[in-house]
Amino acid sequence: MMPLPIKATRPIRRTTIQKKSRYSLYKPELREDFISKCGYCDTPDYYSGGRTGFHIDHFAPKSKFDLLKNEYNNLVYCCPICNLGKSDDWPGDNPNTSFMGDIGYIDPCSEIYNEHLARNQDGTILALTPLGSYIHKRLKLNLRRRQICWLMERMEDQLTRLAKLGGRDDAEIKALCELTIEYFKYAGFLKRE
Structure with a gap:
């Protein structure tokens, strides 16, 4: 690659x-x-x-x-x-x-x-x-x-895109959206000044 x-x-x-x-x-x-x-x-x-x-x-x-x-x-x-x-x-x-x-x-x-x-x-x-x-x-x-920070940024981008699928009734998608919200809550601690 x-x-x-x-x-x-x-x-x-x-x-x-x-x-x-x-x-x-x-x-x-x-x-x-x-x-x-x-x-x-x-x-x-x-x-x-x-x-x-x-x-x-x-x-x-x-x-x-x-x-x-x-x-x-x-x-x-x-x-x-x-x-x-x-x-x-x-x-x-x-x-x-x-x-x-x-x-x-x-x-x-x-x-x-x-x-x-x-x-x-x-x-x-x-x-x-x-x-x-x-x-x-x-x-x-x-x-x-440096690698971990870069990977976390990529993960956040993917989670944001996946969270937009949250309007569907699929239980797995709903669970993913809840996990995404939880992740961003904790990641938010890092982003506060």
Whole structure:
């Protein structure tokens, strides 16, 4: 089977965001632009405590490129694991060169991000290129929690579609709908901020 894209929808940073005094003030806009998911691994933010638990990564690290620390186009809405894994790692001294050969990073808003990383049908994240392998290792994309979160999202989508069949009199469909409602009640605990 062919691998799936790591992200079903590519995030797109808006270019019309008004300049703010601190990069942390961009979080609502970043959350919207990144569809409430980690820009790197695509895990929904509610698995890490929602907006308050998610981080803002400086794609070109602020420790090396202080002038970019408050530039919206250098910010990535991301989970704590990806942010800590990438940390201030960067392949050189130029903020515009994010990779050199097989070392470095692809901006998750780039059209070529999915050329380096993908998913198996079971949700595990795969490296497709040597550069993808570097990113995979640094961001710990092999962690099982990423697969579980992805599978739970797929299950929720399927349960939602099945629940719409609930108007029928079939006892098995009715039981499935009740189970679906119960599942969403518990999953809702994760999604509260």
